[in-house]
Amino acid sequence: MQAQLIALDWGTTSLRAYMLGSHGQVLEQRALSYGIMQLPTPPRPISGALADNGFELAFDEACGDWLRAQPTLPVIACGMVGSAQGWVQAPYCPTPARVADLGAAMVRVRTRSGVTLHVVPGIVQNSALPNVMRGEETQVLGLLQGLPADTRNEPLLVGLPGSHSKWVRVVEGCIQQFDTFMTGELFAAVSAHTILGRTQELGGPFDGVAFDRGVHTALSTEGDIGPLSTLFSARTLGLTGQLPGSAQADYLSGLLIGHELRSLGEVLRARMKSSRLPDVVLIGNDQLCERYRRALQACDFPCVDVAAQATERGLWSLALAAGLTQ
Amino acid sequence: MQAQLIALDWGTTSLRAYMLGSHGQVLEQRALSYGIMQLPTPPRPISGALADNGFELAFDEACGDWLRAQPTLPVIACGMVGSAQGWVQAPYCPTPARVADLGAAMVRVRTRSGVTLHVVPGIVQNSALPNVMRGEETQVLGLLQGLPADTRNEPLLVGLPGSHSKWVRVVEGCIQQFDTFMTGELFAAVSAHTILGRTQELGGPFDGVAFDRGVHTALSTEGDIGPLSTLFSARTLGLTGQLPGSAQADYLSGLLIGHELRSLGEVLRARMKSSRLPDVVLIGNDQLCERYRRALQACDFPCVDVAAQATERGLWSLALAAGLTQ
Structure with missing residues (x-):
């Protein structure tokens, strides 16, 4: 089946790559240990020139072959790849944030092989003690998409346990408030x-x-x-x-x-x-x-x-x- | 002035040695980094035989010369030296513990040079979540001794900040309860x-x-x-x-x-x-x-x-x- 999208979940310690089909179904997936804090270092040729940028090297390993087979595939990424320590900084959107609208605030980076990577912004809550997330906003949206249509607008508390657990209050598809x-x-x-x-x-x-x-x-x-x-x-x-x-x-x-x-x-x-x-x-x-x-x-x-x-x-x-x- | 006592404060990361005079005043003191978790290792002769026990080596460095000059000086120690990982295990006394009475529960260890080291026990509080201390009980007693006699029996909260802060409730010279x-x-x-x-x-x-x-x-x-x-x-x-x-x-x-x-x-x-x-x-x-x-x-x-x-x-x-x- 023809792929429609390459989707990257690119965090601090891991990089997951998905090839998605025409209804968003997963056709193929890969998990690499190339999080933004542990990128590969040995230079090697990409598109005919020696590359030494760790983001380029990791990106090429994650989906270079998929793109060579289908060069026009769009590519999207979420997570720490959009942080100050990432490949390109995708500024935080403030709460309340309608997660479905985050696509309009994506930031682009052009790889040396000519591919445009679209990076999803994180979210900041400017409370007395501020809070930030990167990657979790995309998971919250994915969760909402997976709910039956008639329950999608009900208030919900989404828990995302991990190194930094997030607890996200979602009302009518909008991230209202969250704690870390x-x-x-x-x-x-x-x-x-x-x-x-x-x-x-x-x-x-x-x-x-x-x-x-x-x-x-x-x-x-x-x-x-x-x-x-x-x-x-x-x-x-x-x-x-x-x-x-x-x-x-x-x-x-x-x-x-x-x-x-x-x-x-x-x-x-x-x-x-x-x-x-x-x-x-x-x-x-x-x-x-x-x-x-x-x-x-x-x-x-x-x-x-x-x-x-x-x-x-x-x-x-x-x-x-x-x-x-x- | 003639010394009366050698007193050791022997914790996890440090060893302090005091030579005390006839009213308990400090005549000389030393600070070594030989806590029980970082004892010296190179063997060397002590009292004519090669010693490789880290406690012996540290003890000799801390006060060996004092003892050679005055071989009959008594020696007392408090702290983690009396723990399961220490030189000799001095079992915990349960709360409520009259700190002045802890001297009766001291445990002795004889060094290879023939000196008897008297080790002060720690204190255990057998509450639902138990609590233990080793060394702080001696400091609490020292504090009580330093108070004016007419206030020594008033209830007091003693705070001992450190890696593990202790908060000790003392009533009439007795450790009633404590938190870590x-x-x-x-x-x-x-x-x-x-x-x-x-x-x-x-x-x-x-x-x-x-x-x-x-x-x-x-x-x-x-x-x-x-x-x-x-x-x-x-x-x-x-x-x-x-x-x-x-x-x-x-x-x-x-x-x-x-x-x-x-x-x-x-x-x-x-x-x-x-x-x-x-x-x-x-x-x-x-x-x-x-x-x-x-x-x-x-x-x-x-x-x-x-x-x-x-x-x-x-x-x-x-x-x-x-x-x-x-």
Whole structure:
């Protein structure tokens, strides 16, 4: 089948390339480790001249052959490739942002082989403590496109767990407000570079009991003192023989995610002046979404769904809206 | 003047040795980097035989010459040297613990040169989330010894900021309860190993305005969402031109300390069923105590004092109580 679009999800640590067909379906896909912070370096010839720009090299590896076979294919990209450290800076659009309109704010970069790459802008929320996202806006749009038409305009809370979890309030296709939690990156830094990591025994299967225990600790009276203090319990429960080394990483993961969701729930209730928490849809990798799904249930968030293929769908929608394809 | 006691403050990353005179005054002192996690390794002769035990080597460097000059001097040590990773394990005493009585629970280790080292036990609080300390109990005792006799029995909150801050409730010379916050170690891990460190420009003088801004952010409505989220503002304020790289480390420091003290205040008020926070005395290095003093004032903690020479005084008192010296 003839391809219609090349769509790139180009983040800090990975680059995913999709070849999409006439209805946006995925014909072929590739995952490379060439995120913008780990681009390839050895120079090699591209279009007859030696190239040493890491973005050019990564781009050519991701989809150079697809473009040589179909040179007129349009190409779109979202994620950190549009940041100040990226290939071209695509300035942030402010909230409230109608995600379907982001296609109009795309920034173009011309590759040395003559291809135009269309880069989706990120979103900034200019609150007292500002918030930014890049890539997640495209996933939110893809999620909305995947919903039944009659529910697409209902208010929604979209959770995008990861190094920096995003919680995005969407009303009638518009990103109204969002929050960021550095939970994932913090878990990694704490496990690798503090005393808590020394007694963690890694490599076993997911320990759901330890994870749930961490979540419930964060939600309990003991959790009132906050994560800066409860963190230490991963060590003291170990020291006192109440938490084996093999359970400590999942306990810590549950503890941090529990604190994230506890705070999120409290802030949402205050903002919405309602005790009922909103329905949540998650976007992310299966294992991480499963952790969040367990923790969200423990925190009384209703109706947790997990969305698939959000990035590809979002990029397809933006390309359609921008007239790159039909 | 004749020495009466050798006192060692032997922690994870440092070893301080004091030669104390007949009233506990410091006659001589040394600071070595031989904490229990970074002991010396090259074997060398001690008392006529080749020694390769890192504890022996560090001990000999710290006070071997003092002991050769006065072989009958008693020796006492507090800190992580008594932990499971230390030279000898001095089991934790449970709270409530009368600090002056800890001398009775000291554990002895005999060095290869025939000296007996008396190691002070740590303290464990067997609460739902257990808490432990090692070394701080000795500092608390030293602080009590330094107070005027008529105030020594008044309830007190002792703050010991550091990698793991301790907040110790002392009533009539007894450690009743304490909390730990991993603020210092977390600040170091976040600065060195997350995205927040990438834009920090270090090396300038202390930026009090940035620090206070971090504290006030933690205490504000924006701080309600907790440190896992507000952390990200060190990046986004930078990205939006509102916080220069040179201010980001002190902002982050203020933010984390602010969250620590906000949580501590809330928990203390709930525990004590009183809106008035207790008087605080701080023990620690001058620069860190100055940061905490600023932040405690912003958090409405009254009457903040800073105690000096707490470790030496505490070790002297314990040696007296144990009959090691007179």
